[in-house]
Amino acid sequence: MTELLKNYVAGHWVAGRGDGSLLTDPVTGEALVRVSSDGLDLDAAFRFARDEGAAALRALSYGARAALLGEVVKLLQSKRDDYYAIALANSGTTRNDSAVDIDGGIFTLSHYAKLGATLGDAQVLSDGAPVSLSKDQSFNTRHVLTPTHGLALFINAFNFPSWGLWEKAAPALLSGVPVIVKPATATAWLTQRMVADVVDAGILPPGALSVICGSAAGLLDRIEAFDVVSFTGSAQTAAQLRAHPAFVQRGARLNVEADSLNSAILAVDATPGTEAFDLFVKEVVREMTVKSGQKCTAIRRAFVPAPHLDAVAEALRARLAKITVGNPRNDTVRMGALVSRAQYDTVREGIATLAQEAELAFDGGQVPLIDADPALAACLAPHLFVQRRPEQAAHLHDVEVFGPVATLAPYDTSAGDERDAVALARRGQGSLVASVFSNDETRLARIALELAGTHGRVHTVAPSVAQSQTGHGNVMPMSLHGGPGRAGGGEELGGLRALAFYHRRTAIQGPSATVAATAEHAAPYAP
Template structure:
């Protein structure tokens, strides 16, 4: 039997009972490792994290915790080659896509280390200035934020086993809150290896970083008041989490990132061959193919003026036709596999569902895979669907309601900008929309019109053609999350991310007492 990955709880490595669940190479079909959380004493593990790990972290200042994050970066950088090999084997990603995950994690950790260092020797965050509570400034109120004395439980998705951990853990650890991560089973190997390397390096205090691989059964039952829960996954699972008895009974603070039908919108003045038109085509193709379209932020719907719909379909299809798909170990391959055969079946089913209201404009599945057996490999080549009239775009409810988590997008025309904005908002709340054009006033107006229904609006004009960070790239400086069906959550956004791991309180006292509070660095 293959290796059974160990869990880490209560300050020690622990094997789950039973044979465990196997993880597979999604291209070759080989079994890689197994995971099991069966029989773990979760109550003991959570208590150790809260009381031992939490106390040790809170005894440090923000500056000291930032220094720990920088040490974590150094540990992970030393093992990067191993992480790349695991990612290729377990996630089926080409090297460039592995970099999005692994290097994105390192970059985010490094950013929070730098931001935390600027907080220096503070042990709380001052929220605004003191205000008087009467006519005289004798008695005042000062709002502060202090680390929550609980644990941060992360239940993560399969698509970013590296970044998905560290984009959450960086602000949590900087805040002084211990972490328990439950990675998605299909790609848990990379998360487990990273946690293993950091723990074995002795960088963090015992109990500060913990991992449970396998079933999530019992994890929510172990939550207590002051704990926080961050979940990335489907809207259906998110609804179950919000209604869980322990979450409701203890008023556990929850952050959700769920389904998202992200959009790309080309403004009316753009014409075929214009810089804005070409930028949209380039970004759509990139978003459809990076990580085989398995990104929560990937473009799913593309809105263009009716007059350029045909030209856009032709231009996007021509670029997609050049994308080679197959075994990521082959240097000729540009796009690797989905993470599993189950995900492969889900994507094909989703495409069939959308095809009842949209026709296929480009079908990459007609091209043979490179160095991969289609009967074994979880590879799906890019497919561009299309709806060819504004009236049909309004009627295509499946296109606006179904997220296919793979290399699939739908091209839709619009009559005017008002209709385009209304169609974008049919997504019921998304993580990101990108807007392409050249008129600054029109771009700004559209960005504001879409802001209420999106966590991020990415505006691309010719002057930032080579400088913008990309529609789907989540940068730690900007907010990540979205309203409505996207989950209503908020992550990152610089030091705003620390809000989730802190409790705000108003300290009402005489001026000298407030002055004696340890200053923010």
């Protein structure tokens, strides 16, 4: 029988009861490992993290905690080959796609280690200067940020088992808040191995980092008032979480990153033959194919000037035809598998839904797979739709197909600008990211501000940054990650802004000398 991965809780490695859930290779179907959380003493797990882990972390300064993060970075870098092997087997990703997750997670952790070092020996953050509350200036107020006296529970998605852990854990641990991570079952192996390596190295205090693999049942029941929960997944599951007593009655914090119908807009001036046009086409294809389109930030809707619709469609088809799909162990393969056969079936259902009101411009179903059995492997080539009446469409603005699928649609340019494209992008009811491509950098600024109110991030590209731009779907730790409305309403990363979720902001009032003394050993909160 395959190995049963253990959970790390209350300072011990513990195996769950029963056979658990089987993790398989999405290309070959091979059985890999099993996970189970049945029978765990969750009360002891949460109590140990909240008491032992939190106390040990809060006793350290930001600088000391940052140094620990730096040691974790060194450890993870030394074991990258092991992580790549797990990603290949369990996620079916090419080496380049695995790097997005593995190296991206390590880079994010490294960034917070460096940020934390700038905070030095402080254990408190000072938010702004003192403000007088009296005419004679004798009675003042100042806002401070102190680490929350609880733990952080992460309920993560299947697509980023490394980055999804470290982009959340880095600011939490730097803040002095212990972490319990519940990775998505399908790809829990990589998360579990990374936690195991860190635990075995003894870098973090006991209780600072725990992992529970398997069912999430009972986890929210243990959440208390000063705990925080971060969830990445579907809007439907997020709605169920929001109704839990942990948040409704006990007032715990919840950060959600949910479904997102992200957009890319080709500006009016970016006509065929210009560099911005070519950059747009290249980016849409990249976002459709990186990690087989299994990114919460991937481009799902591409809006182009109506006169250029056919030209864009032809350019996209030409590029998509060059994408080789199949077993990532074959060096000629550029795009590997979806995470599982179940996800493959879900994506196929989404494709069928979009086909009800859009025409298929590139049919990945006709693309032969390389070294993969189509009856067994979760491999699916890109599918590009064209929706010629986006203002009348329903599925285009409501159905996110979490795979290598995107829809191309025209926008009205009769006004000579992109106002119709902005209106169509807003039909997504709140998105993580929108990108805009133009040869005119001033035009980009105007469109970005118009999109800002309904998007967590606006990524603008002109020819001058063709080589330096970081990519529509690439989440950088310096920039905000999250989005309003349908995207969940949450915020992550954004430099030191990420620390706010793990701190409590308090107004301290008193004599001017008292208020001044509260900041003597504080670092300024200047995100």
